[in-house]
Amino acid sequence: MSAEPTTSPGPLADLRVIEMGQLLAGPFCGQLLGDFGAEVIKLEAPGSGDPMRQWGREQSDGKSLWWPVVARNKKSVTCNLRDPEGQRLARELIAQADIVIENFRPGTMERWGLGYEALRAEHPSLIMVRVSGYGQTGPYAPRAGYGSIGEAMGGIRYTTGDPDRAPARTGISLGDSLAAVFATIGTLAAVHHRARTSQGQLVDSAIYEAVLAMMESLLPEYAITGYQRERTGSVLPNVAPSNVYPTAGGEMVLIAANQDTVFARLTALMGRPELATDERYATHTARGARMTELDESIADWTATHEAEELLQRLHDAGVPAGRIYTARDMFADPHFAAREAIARVAHPEFGELPMHNVVPKLSLTPGSIRHAGPALGAHNAEIYSGLLGLDAARIAKLAESGVL
Known part of the structure; x- marks a missing residue:
């Protein structure tokens, strides 16, 4: 910084x-x-x-x-x-x-x-x-x-x-x-x-x-197919797995493994590599159709691991994952510091004032x-x-x- x-x-x-x-x-x-x-x-x-x-x-x-x-x-x-x-x-x-x-x-x-x-x-x-x-x-x-x-x-x-x-x-x-x-x-x-x-x-x-x-494609979706996008909470319909999952210590981690090759890495890490070739989950469309059951299986697995250990394993395997950051997390994160994402600017009343950088x-x-x-x-x-x-x-x- x-x-x-x-x-x-x-x-x-x-x-x-x-x-x-x-x-x-x-x-x-x-x-x-x-x-x-x-x-x-x-x-x-x-x-x-x-x-x-x-x-x-x-x-x-x-x-x-x-x-x-x-x-x-x-x-x-x-x-x-x-x-x-x-x-x-x-x-x-x-x-x-x-x-x-x-x-x-x-x-x-x-x-x-x-x-x-x-x-x-x-x-x-x-x-x-x-x-x-x-x-x-x-x-x-x-x-x-x-x-x-x-x-x-x-x-x-x-x-x-x-x-x-x-x-x-x-x-x-x-x-x-x-x-x-x-x-x-x-x-x-x-x-x-x-x-x-x-x-x-x-x-x-x-x-x-x-x-x-x-x-995105909200307008043509409605005009061509009659589909009206609705509120879907923490997920995007038909994009799976990509959600927030629990850990043993109560923290939540976000895992985005909806691409075929990334999903294969995740299932191998879970000890269930057969899921990547199972016709129920082998394609983007198939996984989207079974989003709920897939999320439940992943949540059962993540809930047995502490967040830090889980994230390290996911990162090592090349699976996109991360915590949901608060301001405290941003100040503590070495990547923010290395890229000077947070600048500290002199201020006459507040002293050294942190703010997002350019x-x-x-x-x-x-x-x-x-x-x-x-x-x-x-x-x-x-x-x-x-x-x-x-x-x-x-x-x-x-x-x-x-x-x-």
Whole structure:
């Protein structure tokens, strides 16, 4: 694990991003671009800032532990976007940027005179990234759209959980994060297009569509065969064996041996090599049809072994297997340490703050965590003076009037 943040400029160091909006869907896109070196200038409401400064399932002395992560590598600048003077300052900042990210409800930016058509008229090479619940067009576009609603509409809520219970959710903000990842992909594609044509464009990332993009063959399955995917708990139908199994010490291990050759290795390890050639289990389709009985046989075997010994034997035999990790497991695991999957970043209040490192890893131009999420308005003087040329008296007057 890195004890200090690295100073790699990153492959996107020549890009300047103005991040508007709040919470997660837009800001996570800004985080990803910042991780790879882009200069991300985050505009926040004076006095309060992004609500993410207070969010998080667990806090330390009332302070968010999520904010330092999602706002890492960013510069915080206060700007009242509801004030005409704040809107003017935003336009001046955008005029000197490559990319602007926003995740307000569609129509909000237009009311502020900051819609794409208005900005493009002044800045034809601008790339505008818009993340919303339903997208910028269509009958639902004006609706308020949170990540949870996008997850429901995109299909993942219906298929998540146990079949005898109401739809469940994952313990993370999956819809928002997926929309941000797709927004980032769109941004990089637009940057590539601009390099060839000098033309900017609009990147429209909808939460429900980002979730839908993860739903594999759900649509053709229904359209062609009438099959509706349902909730299946800890397994995927017709994929066996691939489940969580008990051990002698009460721990659970996950074993994924659904490929023919891997299944043969597992059965040999179980002392039952004949199962690999038994017509009831010899093929992927056959095993899927007998998933329950196969899982019961494997569970009877795993329950006689301690987890550590069982996992070592499975690994030695080339059978994919592992524990269900918690944060504690991640900190203790030597593979996480060897790959520096967890970085430790200096923080003025928390000291050395651990967080997930930048992914993916690039061999020549890696990303880096240069600093944790900043204090509100920490970069006002740097940006308004250095970038816009405002003097200290003007900045002070704008702050006094509530614009900054």
